[in-house]
Amino acid sequence: MKHLLSTRDLDRATAVGILDVAEDMADVATREVKKLPTLRGKTVINLFFEDSTRTRTSFELAAKRLSADLITFSAKGSSVSKGESLKDTAQTLAAMGADAVVIRHSASGAAQTLADSGWIDAAVLNAGDGTHEHPTQALLDAFTMRRRLHGAASRGKDLDGLRVTIVGDVLHSRVARSNVWLLNTLGATVRLVAPATLLPANTSGWPVTIGFDLDEAINDDPDVVMMLRIQAERMHAAFFPNAREYSRQWGLDGERLERLRPDTMVMHPGPMNRGLEISASAADSSRSTVLEQVANGVSIRMAVLYLLLSGDREATA
Amino acid sequence: MTNDSNSMLITGATLPDGTVTDLIVAGGVIAEIGRGLSSADATVIDADGLTALPGLVDLHTHLREPGFEQSETVLTGSRAAAIGGFTAVFAMANTSPVSDTAGVVEQVASLGARHGYVTVRPIGAVTVGLAGEKLSEIGAMAQSRANVGVFSDDGHCVSDALLMRRALEYVKTFDGVIAQHAQEPRLTEGAQMNEGALSGELGLAGWPAVAEESIIARDVLLAQHVGARLHICHVSTAGSVDVIRWAKARGITVTAEVTPHHLLLSEDLIRSYDTRYKVNPPLRRNEDVLALREGLADGTIDIVATDHAPHPLEAKECAWAEAANGMVGLESALSVVHAAVVESGQLDWNDVARVLSSKPAEIGRLAGYSTPFAVGNIANFTLYNAAASRTFGTEHLHGKGVNSPYLATTLPGQVIATIHDGYATVLDGVLVDAAEVASKARAYRG
Numbered sequence A: 001m002k003h004l005l006s007t008r009d010l011d012r013a014t015a016v017g018i019l020d021v022a023e024d025m026a027d028v029a030t031r032e033v034k035k036l037p038t039l040r041g042k043t044v045i046n047l048f049f050e051d052s053t054r055t056r057t058s059f060e061l062a063a064k065r066l067s068a069d070l071i072t073f074s075a076k077g078s079s080v081s082k083g084e085s086l087k088d089t090a091q092t093l094a095a096m097g098a099d100a101v102v103i104r105h106s107a108s109g110a111a112q113t114l115a116d117s118g119w120i121d122a123a124v125l126n127a128g129d130g131t132h133e134h135p136t137q138a139l140l141d142a143f144t145m146r147r148r149l150h151g152a153a154s155r156g157k158d159l160d161g162l163r164v165t166i167v168g169d170v171l172h173s174r175v176a177r178s179n180v181w182l183l184n185t186l187g188a189t190v191r192l193v194a195p196a197t198l199l200p201a202n203t204s205g206w207p208v209t210i211g212f213d214l215d216e217a218i219n220d221d222p223d224v225v226m227m228l229r230i231q232a233e234r235m236h237a238a239f240f241p242n243a244r245e246y247s248r249q250w251g252l253d254g255e256r257l258e259r260l261r262p263d264t265m266v267m268h269p270g271p272m273n274r275g276l277e278i279s280a281s282a283a284d285s286s287r288s289t290v291l292e293q294v295a296n297g298v299s300i301r302m303a304v305l306y307l308l309l310s311g312d313r314e315a316t317a
Numbered sequence B: 001m002t003n004d005s006n007s008m009l010i011t012g013a014t015l016p017d018g019t020v021t022d023l024i025v026a027g028g029v030i031a032e033i034g035r036g037l038s039s040a041d042a043t044v045i046d047a048d049g050l051t052a053l054p055g056l057v058d059l060h061t062h063l064r065e066p067g068f069e070q071s072e073t074v075l076t077g078s079r080a081a082a083i084g085g086f087t088a089v090f091a092m093a094n095t096s097p098v099s100d101t102a103g104v105v106e107q108v109a110s111l112g113a114r115h116g117y118v119t120v121r122p123i124g125a126v127t128v129g130l131a132g133e134k135l136s137e138i139g140a141m142a143q144s145r146a147n148v149g150v151f152s153d154d155g156h157c158v159s160d161a162l163l164m165r166r167a168l169e170y171v172k173t174f175d176g177v178i179a180q181h182a183q184e185p186r187l188t189e190g191a192q193m194n195e196g197a198l199s200g201e202l203g204l205a206g207w208p209a210v211a212e213e214s215i216i217a218r219d220v221l222l223a224q225h226v227g228a229r230l231h232i233c234h235v236s237t238a239g240s241v242d243v244i245r246w247a248k249a250r251g252i253t254v255t256a257e258v259t260p261h262h263l264l265l266s267e268d269l270i271r272s273y274d275t276r277y278k279v280n281p282p283l284r285r286n287e288d289v290l291a292l293r294e295g296l297a298d299g300t301i302d303i304v305a306t307d308h309a310p311h312p313l314e315a316k317e318c319a320w321a322e323a324a325n326g327m328v329g330l331e332s333a334l335s336v337v338h339a340a341v342v343e344s345g346q347l348d349w350n351d352v353a354r355v356l357s358s359k360p361a362e363i364g365r366l367a368g369y370s371t372p373f374a375v376g377n378i379a380n381f382t383l384y385n386a387a388a389s390r391t392f393g394t395e396h397l398h399g400k401g402v403n404s405p406y407l408a409t410t411l412p413g414q415v416i417a418t419i420h421d422g423y424a425t426v427l428d429g430v431l432v433d434a435a436e437v438a439s440k441a442r443a444y445r446g
Helices: A012-029 A053-065 A086-095 A110-117 A135-153 A174-185 A214-219 A232-236 A243-250 A254-259 A290-309 B074-083 B102-115 B138-142 B161-172 B197-202 B209-226 B238-249 B260-264 B267-272 B286-297 B333-342 B349-363 B434-445
Strands: A043-048 A069-074 A100-105 A123-129 A163-167 A189-193 A208-211 A224-227 A265-267 B008-014 B020-026 B029-034 B043-046 B051-054 B056-061 B086-091 B119-122 B177-180 B230-232 B254-258 B381-391 B410-420 B423-427
Touching: A012 A053, A012 A135, A012 A174, A012 A290, A043 A053, A043 A086, A053 A069, A053 A100, A053 A123, A053 A290, A086 A100, A086 A110, A100 A110, A100 A290, A110 A123, A123 A135, A123 A290, A135 A174, A135 A265, A135 A290, A163 A174, A163 A214, A174 A189, A189 A214, A214 A254, A265 A290, B008 B051, B051 B349, B056 B074, B056 B333, B056 B349, B074 B086, B074 B102, B074 B410, B074 B423, B086 B102, B086 B381, B086 B410, B102 B119, B102 B138, B102 B434, B138 B161, B161 B177, B161 B209, B177 B209, B197 B267, B209 B230, B209 B238, B209 B254, B238 B254, B238 B286, B254 B286, B254 B349, B260 B286, B260 B333, B286 B333, B333 B349, B333 B381, B333 B410, B423 B434
Parallel strands: A043 A069, A043 A100, A100 A123, A163 A189, A163 A224, A189 A208, A224 A265, B008 B043, B056 B086, B086 B119, B177 B230, B230 B254
Antiparallel strands: B008 B020, B020 B029, B051 B381, B381 B410, B410 B423
16 A cells, blocks of 8 residues: 555455454453554654644554654644645655655545655545545444454454444535445445435436435444434534534434444544434443444554555555 | 739638638638639649638637736637638637726737738626626727727626626617626536536536526526627536527527537546646536537527636646636537537537538627638638547647647547638647738738
């Protein structure tokens, strides 16, 4: 792997390989000294053009646990917020000798633009580009599902036959896109549930089934229900009438939660709007994997940094 | 040049209808047409194997001057036009200050005349400052020395229905035409590419076809209602072709243009997020490309216009959403039309002469282009080597912009010579020196 830009171009073997390395990394977190010397002398730069405390700190922790030198560039208070272009920032980082750049950007395709530009030779790791992809989120979600299913016997396994329902703002969700591709590659079947306004206008190329009715989806007994965050700004742009109606139609409330099997996983990429797309009872139930997802995020990001930075970097798939 | 008389003998040129002839150009006009012509003191241009086309006319060019000289100037844009075989361009109004007063359009026209590579006809803004709120001084621009006949807020849609109605009615007074940039603004807020399967996958906000088609549908009905002439800029969807076909069948006086890039390129290129492919209206589906070619072939779409939109490097060296819309097109237009619809057999060279010269001139009320290659006509034509093939590169671009989607691709044909008002602006495939062209232009004007 030279870069990690999307899950769409990950094949099954590569994806399972990343999950397996993440298992090893997860073991590190259980030790007294939660640190490996693997990336000593490597420089990782977190380049965050968009605020994201969770993803940024997860990558920071991952890099630190691998003993890499880490610098975080955040948009606020840096030259990035003063109109410096992606090109200038990238060239600056290249001059500093970055080995990997973890980029979060509000523009779809920004990570690919950086990787293809020739401005910088470092490995590019997409930490979320606009409404396009967020590959490490999907990998950590898959990792979480696999662990719940197979526990200590997870290594080498995919998600064959798993039935995943993703609910909410698919249109604007890079998490949904990355999950759709990755889950399909790993053998899961994906169903998307949302109001028509929050689905892309044309999903003919997506390996999914589409529905509008959450109750119908729940009655079909899914193995995983993944709730997506509703951004506040959507409520003012005629995507749906108001929060109350959204919550009634597409929120995972206590009543819907009770209709799920006890072992059905309830997932959310965070941050959650409790009471809107997910009720407190669902978020805090034993079905909820929300905190496991956070912990697993560090393991996945360690795995990806390790694979990108150790040994020979091959051409991108 | 070897003589001062400016006379030229072009030997063995193939006219659009296929006849092979010699041409003598003298005193700014086509003096003689026929086989075996001779002229003692004339510069001889061997046009054996070359196709002679009437001087190309671009109804949709962004020359950027005044205001955006870092992108293009009247001079650099004129040179890009000449090397592409053009002898006249209509310069869009989104300059700074906006071309919404007689003063600005006269300045643009006089710069064009002074440089002399092409005839520059300014387009006037429909609304003051392109703001879509009140009509600009259309009458003053029409009656100015720039003689403006085409009015457009291009880049912005005249979306207010009442304002559009008034504009259509008002330009009737001056035999003008409104060239509409058909884009419903609310349906395209933040739009980045054609809305469809690919936009959903790439996570780029969609620019739905209906945002173009609904405005065209409204405007053809308005044009019918008030009996005015309407021109639709850069038609990009199959649905738009259908609406225009329907309107023409009803006798509505609507004309339409398609850009070379919409005839050749489709949205699949955007998968790379390469910002050279970002343009407005966006590249569409392959089905749309095919429908546009058909529409051009059957006359539903009247003309090809470049929408030449130069940008400085930094406007494209960035993430997709931050990049400027637009492609340069003057230098490559004829080759792209050749590749898209001539090689497919849908258009012959007579058709090319119509869609790239006589018809755009007619829509823009530009005199002298209705009967090309007639004795006594002002000599505006280009000699094209249709047999050539080249890997298109920045060395073929002569404006300031290098934002061409065709770089490193193979395109057919090459312009060998361009004759404007009886003097050469391009010879042997190379632009004639600016000072010489300017002096010839001065001499021509007298």
